Amino acid sequence: MSNLGNKEIMSANIKRLMKRKNVTRTQMADDLSLKYTTLTDWINGKTYPRIDNIEKMATYFKVSKSDLVESYDPNSVEPVDLDKALSEEGMAMFDGKPLSEEYKKALLAMLRAEKRGD
16 A cells, blocks of 8 residues: 555656656647646646546546556556557557557567467
8 A cells, every 4th residue: 555645646647657658748738638737736746636637637548547546556567458559659669769650560460470370
């Protein structure tokens, strides 16, 4: 169980998910039609978003609402659907950088060939 409060947990999760998506505060605020200062307050743990904004962020990051509001355990292993991750724009990263669409297509082709036994 975490000793962090709800605002701090939300703050840490937003930061983690922004890093994973490789998005800036400005870009995220624009994408979600939020005020930059409002998003910054959430990121700094000053305020807590309403449920409608939690839902917006969950959709934006393609995670469940619980991934935003509950403590993140980096030791828990979540399965990754590689087909989905490589098929969706901006979802796959390597060494902290998004994979190009061309590279993702090549990886998918390799995985599918391996599955067929080619």
